Amino acid sequence: MxxxxxxxxxxxxxxxxxxxLSPWLxxxxxxxxxxxxxxxxxxxxxxDGFTPPTWTGLKNWQYVFTDYPFFWPALRNTLWLxxxxxxxxxxxxxxxxxLITKVKTGAGxxxxxxxxxxxxxxxxxxxxxAFLLNPGTGPVxxxxxxxxxxxxxxxxxxxWSKPALTLLALWGIGDLMVIFMAxxxxxxxxxxxxxxxxxxxxxxQFRFVTLPNISPxxxxxxxxxxxxxxxxxxQPLVAGKVASGIIGGxxxxxxxxxxxxxxxxxxxxxxxxxxxxxxxxxxxxxxxVLFALAMVFTALLMRRGSGFLATND
Amino acid sequence: MTATALTxxxxxxxxxxxARRTRFLHWIAVHSLAIAAALFFxxxxxxxxxxxxxxDQQALTxxxxxxxxxxxxxxxxxxxxxxxxxxxxxxxxxxxxxxxxLLSSIPVAYALARFKFRGRNLALMLVxxxxxxxxxxxxxxxxxFWAKQLHLSGTLWPLIIPMAFTDAFSVFLLRQFxxxxxxxxxxxxxxxxCGDFRALVRIVLPMAKPAVAAVALFQFFYCxxxxxxxxxxxxxxxxxxxxxxxxxxxxxAHHTNWNxxxxxxxxxxxxxxxxxxxxxxAFIEGVTLTGVKG
Numbered sequence: 001m002x003x004x005x006x007x008x009x010x011x012x013x014x015x016x017x018x019x020x021l022s023p024w025l026x027x028x029x030x031x032x033x034x035x036x037x038x039x040x041x042x043x044x045x046x047x048d049g050f051t052p053p054t055w056t057g058l059k060n061w062q063y064v065f066t067d068y069p070f071f072w073p074a075l076r077n078t079l080w081l082x083x084x085x086x087x088x089x090x091x092x093x094x095x096x097x098x099l100i101t102k103v104k105t106g107a108g109x110x111x112x113x114x115x116x117x118x119x120x121x122x123x124x125x126x127x128x129x130a131f132l133l134n135p136g137t138g139p140v141x142x143x144x145x146x147x148x149x150x151x152x153x154x155x156x157x158x159x160w161s162k163p164a165l166t167l168l169a170l171w172g173i174g175d176l177m178v179i180f181m182a183x184x185x186x187x188x189x190x191x192x193x194x195x196x197x198x199x200x201x202x203x204x205q206f207r208f209v210t211l212p213n214i215s216p217x218x219x220x221x222x223x224x225x226x227x228x229x230x231x232x233x234x235q236p237l238v239a240g241k242v243a244s245g246i247i248g249g250x251x252x253x254x255x256x257x258x259x260x261x262x263x264x265x266x267x268x269x270x271x272x273x274x275x276x277x278x279x280x281x282x283x284x285x286x287x288x289v290l291f292a293l294a295m296v297f298t299a300l301l302m303r304r305g306s307g308f309l310a311t312n313d
Numbered sequence: 314m315t316a317t318a319l320t321x322x323x324x325x326x327x328x329x330x331x332a333r334r335t336r337f338l339h340w341i342a343v344h345s346l347a348i349a350a351a352l353f354f355x356x357x358x359x360x361x362x363x364x365x366x367x368x369d370q371q372a373l374t375x376x377x378x379x380x381x382x383x384x385x386x387x388x389x390x391x392x393x394x395x396x397x398x399x400x401x402x403x404x405x406x407x408x409x410x411x412x413x414x415l416l417s418s419i420p421v422a423y424a425l426a427r428f429k430f431r432g433r434n435l436a437l438m439l440v441x442x443x444x445x446x447x448x449x450x451x452x453x454x455x456x457x458f459w460a461k462q463l464h465l466s467g468t469l470w471p472l473i474i475p476m477a478f479t480d481a482f483s484v485f486l487l488r489q490f491x492x493x494x495x496x497x498x499x500x501x502x503x504x505x506x507c508g509d510f511r512a513l514v515r516i517v518l519p520m521a522k523p524a525v526a527a528v529a530l531f532q533f534f535y536c537x538x539x540x541x542x543x544x545x546x547x548x549x550x551x552x553x554x555x556x557x558x559x560x561x562x563x564x565x566a567h568h569t570n571w572n573x574x575x576x577x578x579x580x581x582x583x584x585x586x587x588x589x590x591x592x593x594x595a596f597i598e599g600v601t602l603t604g605v606k607g
Binding site: 127288 | 421441456538
């Protein structure tokens with residue numbers, strides 16, 4: 001038997017919870033659950049945005065997986081980026097994090113210099129790299145030529161466009177650097193002292209003290225890196241457009257992913273199908289593929305990740 | 314260090330000397346590496362800057378250093394029709410967006426960190442899922458909603474209004490920080506007859522200043538840098554363009570003039586860099602908060 005006083009208190013608490021949570025309850029319903037259900041609905045409809053939608057069953061799905069020429073190249077590019085770009089970013093981020101913890105003189109300067117590019121707006125950063133790496137007059141090929149190295153076509157060569165994007169991603173390593181730096185400073189100093197008493201050299205200390213201590217952070221960096229790759233949009237799009245020289249007026253119908261589909265990613269396909277070809281159904285199919293991929297890795301993060309769901313009550 | 318103290322006095326001096334030499338060589342190695350890395354991070358800014366100030370003719374050559382300094386390039390960009398509008402629009406998007414995000418997200422983060430209720434873990438999982446969600450997943454119905462039902466395409470409102478209904482990343486980050494504030498403070502205030510809302514505003518918020526500052530900065534930068542949102546909603550109306558979107562069209566109009574394009578790039582980069590120098594600490598603390606707590 002619950003006393004009336006307790007019941008009243010509970011009701012007051014429930015009201016209070018709803019009041020505090022109401023912005024989110026509205027937001028998640030209107031801007032997430034409703035459009036998600038709507039995306040599933042449209043993936044089975046033919047709809048061009050003007051005439052009323054009609055049911056087409058699995059036609060959109062079939063079209064995207066078998067006939068749409070950009071889907072598989074985009075998926076392959078995503079795989080390439082996950083394997084190469086994410087791996088290199090984690091290794092480079094850890095390296096730069098380690099370096100910054102060892103620097104004794106001018107640490108403030110180096111930290112700022114390493115961190116700053118991370119803040120550059122993606123469009124501006126991509127534009128800067130399109131200039132730096134342009135095969136004709138760019139400073140990078142200029143310098144490579146001067147010291148007798150080969151001068152790749154970078155954003156204009158399908159084999160070099162993703163490495164060029166990787167360079168851009170490594171330039172913006174600031175976020176990972178800070179996270180690794182913080183976790184490296186958290187490694188208990190006694191463990192290093194104990195290891196060095198046991199005669200462990202620098203490499204062994206790194207291998208047997210540092211790595212085990214920061215492995216959760218490495219996992220975090222890998223999984224968030226993969227999720228960011230699923231969202232990778234602005235840089236490849238702008239790089240492709242600048243390199244092909246086709247930006248400017250809207251509504252141009254040029255093949256996306258210049259050069260030769262090599263910079264296509266899944267989010268670009270949502271834009272291409274939904275907003276350039278007015279194929280709402282196809283765009284929703286891609287959106288759902290993207291959703292499934294993002295959720296798989298988010299689940300991984302929540303299961304193994306660094307105490308995301310921890311509470312303190 | 315400990316090892317040298319244990320050895321005999323005779324070997325101590327040589328050991329100390331070797332140790333000092335190793336430490337010096339180590340210092341050299343570390344700092345040469347750091348300088349090499351710094352070049353990688355800083356040189357792109359330098360080349361952008363140098364090219365932005367070249368003459369039209371020189372910008373077409375492979376020269377790295379300007380023969381004459383054309384500061385008027387910056388002015389030419391600034392006076393390009395539209396540039397000032399892009400600035401104002403970006404500032405409005407980022408300023409209003411940040412303010413609304415803070416207002417809506419703080420109470421939600423507090424409730425998720427402090428109140429016990431059924432479905433709290435589910436709510437938290439939803440927050441994390443939406444945080445990780447590429448915006449393209451729901452863009453098609455969202456666009457139809459804003460354009461066909463509310464007739465707001467061609468403006469930035471479809472990007473600003475949702476922030477009045479929380480931003481997942483901000484909620485998550487604030488919640489992680491609020492967990493670290495001891496409960497006793499709030500409990501004590503409640504004993505004194507303070508309500509939940511007042512306790513949040515008067516006691517918790519002042520203690521959560523670093524997290525609030527970090528969230529504000531991140532959100533401001535997110536809006537400032539956003540390209541996809543303005544591309545979807547504002548592209549049809551140049552009066553609503555933002556800097557990121559306008560910068561790209563600027564490149565389209567001046568595609569052979571790297572000097573003017575780089576001058577425009579510089580003018581988009583500059584405010585971000587200036588803001589960073591004012592709020593460096595809040596940034597670094599904020600990034601650390603995102604992943605590693607708990």
